[in-house]
Amino acid sequence: MGDFQTKLEKFWRVFYWQNGYSRVAAGLKNTLVIAVLGLSIGILAGTLIAAIEVFPGKRTLARALKRLARFYVALFRGTPIVVQLLVTYYVILPLMAVNLSPISVCVLVFGLNSGAYVSEIMRSGILSVDPGQMEAGRAVGLSYRKTMMEIVVPQAVKNILPTLGNEFIVLIKETSVVSFVGALDLYVAFSYIGNNNYEFMVPYLVMALIYILLVAAITGLVQLMERSLRKSDRSHQTM
Amino acid sequence: MIEVIKLCKDFGDLQVIRNVSLTIQKGEKVALIGPSGSGKSTFLRCLNLLELPTQGSILFDGRVITGSKTDLNRHRQQTGMVFQQFNLFNNKTVLENIMLAPLHMKRQTLRQALRKKSVCSNSNKIIREETEFQAIQLLRRIGLEDKKDVYPSTLSGGQKQRIAIIRALAMDPQVMLFDEPTSSLDPEMVGEVLDLIKSLADEGMTMVIVTHEMGFAREVASRVLFMDEGKFLEQGPPQDLFESPGHARTREFLSKVL
Numbered sequence: 001m002g003d004f005q006t007k008l009e010k011f012w013r014v015f016y017w018q019n020g021y022s023r024v025a026a027g028l029k030n031t032l033v034i035a036v037l038g039l040s041i042g043i044l045a046g047t048l049i050a051a052i053e054v055f056p057g058k059r060t061l062a063r064a065l066k067r068l069a070r071f072y073v074a075l076f077r078g079t080p081i082v083v084q085l086l087v088t089y090y091v092i093l094p095l096m097a098v099n100l101s102p103i104s105v106c107v108l109v110f111g112l113n114s115g116a117y118v119s120e121i122m123r124s125g126i127l128s129v130d131p132g133q134m135e136a137g138r139a140v141g142l143s144y145r146k147t148m149m150e151i152v153v154p155q156a157v158k159n160i161l162p163t164l165g166n167e168f169i170v171l172i173k174e175t176s177v178v179s180f181v182g183a184l185d186l187y188v189a190f191s192y193i194g195n196n197n198y199e200f201m202v203p204y205l206v207m208a209l210i211y212i213l214l215v216a217a218i219t220g221l222v223q224l225m226e227r228s229l230r231k232s233d234r235s236h237q238t239m
Numbered sequence: 240m241i242e243v244i245k246l247c248k249d250f251g252d253l254q255v256i257r258n259v260s261l262t263i264q265k266g267e268k269v270a271l272i273g274p275s276g277s278g279k280s281t282f283l284r285c286l287n288l289l290e291l292p293t294q295g296s297i298l299f300d301g302r303v304i305t306g307s308k309t310d311l312n313r314h315r316q317q318t319g320m321v322f323q324q325f326n327l328f329n330n331k332t333v334l335e336n337i338m339l340a341p342l343h344m345k346r347q348t349l350r351q352a353l354r355k356k357s358v359c360s361n362s363n364k365i366i367r368e369e370t371e372f373q374a375i376q377l378l379r380r381i382g383l384e385d386k387k388d389v390y391p392s393t394l395s396g397g398q399k400q401r402i403a404i405i406r407a408l409a410m411d412p413q414v415m416l417f418d419e420p421t422s423s424l425d426p427e428m429v430g431e432v433l434d435l436i437k438s439l440a441d442e443g444m445t446m447v448i449v450t451h452e453m454g455f456a457r458e459v460a461s462r463v464l465f466m467d468e469g470k471f472l473e474q475g476p477p478q479d480l481f482e483s484p485g486h487a488r489t490r491e492f493l494s495k496v497l
């Protein structure tokens with residue numbers, strides 16, 4: 001136990017007295033920024049793709065878009081996110097002569113990646129909404145798009161909120177690979193502290209605790225949101 | 240007012256509506272009866288183009304609406320539809336349910352007017368207030384003004400269906416289409432919905448009602464159509480069709496439901 005005590009003290013020295021915490025804070029911020037912005041892009045992209053996939057039209061344009069959507073989903077679901085990050089950062093962007101910061105690249109790739117997953121979630125959410133809702137919207141003269149945005153998607157989102165919460169947690173966890181393209185995250189911050197005195201036990205333990213707390217906080221938040229959304233649905237389950 | 244000419248509707252190999260023609264005058268109340276699967280709903284849904292006819296044409300106020308140039312949404316705004324399952328928007332309050340489509344339509348009109356710069360800038364607010372006023376009036380008519388801010392899931396079936404009816408009325412339609420409006424209601428709620436439909440009929444609304452309520456059809460309809468296997472086998476004033484049906488199929492059907 002005395003051994004652990006020393007380790008704690010070593011950790012604390014770097015964490016507190018040598019400004020390790022500012023790195024941890026920066027890493028935590030990056031993790032959250034990448035996950036939050038990534039999920040936002042993912043929800044936008046995913047909703048768009050799901051809307052294309054469930055659109056009943058059969059014209060050439062609709063069919064081409066559907067094929068493109070399927071390709072996109074297959075591409076991003078079929079390769080590891082690390083590979084997507086590396087290829088984007090070291091291959092695609094240099095070839096296009098575009099210069100982006102590691103964080104921006106991470107936001108972009110995580111957004112596109114989660115778009116593929118969110119589209120699957122969103123599609124099943126849209127299909128779970130009673131078709132009578134779309135019919136009623138069309139019957140009063142609202143367009144397909146308007147009915148989708150005003151009536152169907154909000155109900156779909158409510159149905160899939162727990163799954164979206166899960167997707168957010170997955171994103172938080174997956175951000176632990178962003179150091180592959182040189183972004184500073186929790187892993188980099190705590191490795192720095194560990195490297196300072198070749199003592200990794202406490203830093204990685206604290207890192208694990210932070211991830212656990214983050215996930216618990218998000219789970220609680222999702223449950224809160226679900227509860228407030230359920231107010232428009234009270235007697236629905238009993239029917 | 241509505242003229243249906245040689246209408247056909249297929250679903251793949253299945254011919255559901257077979258070469259049907261029909262004229263409905265303004266103010267007429269047409270009841271559509273017939274066995275399950277005979278194509279009543281499909282015919283009704285063709286009238287507001289929720290189903291696009293395979294062949295034939297439909298004229299509305301003398302204009303062909305089955306051509307490719309028809310503005311589907313515009314047409315549906317003039318054609319109120321009431322479903323068996325109510326289909327109120329679950330994520331909207333009662334008031335929002337009623338206001339959504341009229342507000343959207345008026346705003347679109349406003350936007351077009353704004354492009355011509357002929358309207359003042361606070362019109363949006365005026366439109367909203369006007370639409371809300373009309374919605375409340377309609378709610379008052381059915382005695383459900385106090386329900387304006389609740390969500391549909393808290394309402395009874397009869398309340399839902401009456402709100403679905405005024406939601407359609409809020410668009411100020413030329414004709415109302417009802418597809419078995421009382422079939423999924425508990426018996427004690429059928430009366431309140433039929434009363435509302437009847438009061439619309441008394442005001443002169445043109446309507447087409449698919450129904451299994453023969454008593455109601457007899458009382459309200461000016462004409463009854465019997466549909467069988469995608470065709471109108473027989474039609475006439477209710478007393479004629481109910482008292483002395485000409486076809487064996489009609490007699491057989493009526494003996495089952497009366």
Ligand SMILES: Nc1ncnc2c1ncn2[C@@H]1O[C@H](COP(=O)(O)OP(=O)(O)OP(=O)(O)O)[C@@H](O)[C@H]1O
Nearest residue numbers: 250253255273274275276277278279280281282419
């Ligand atoms: N979208 C569709 N795709 C394929 N077949 C359909 C579709 N809609 C209806 N049908 C078929 O068309 C036929 C007529 O259906 P429709 O709903 O018009 O009958 P109905 O007279 O309204 O019957 P009910 O009294 O049971 O409501 C049925 O055989 C039905 O299965």
Ligand SMILES: [Mg+2]
Nearest residue numbers: 279280281418
């Ligand atoms: Mg039917």
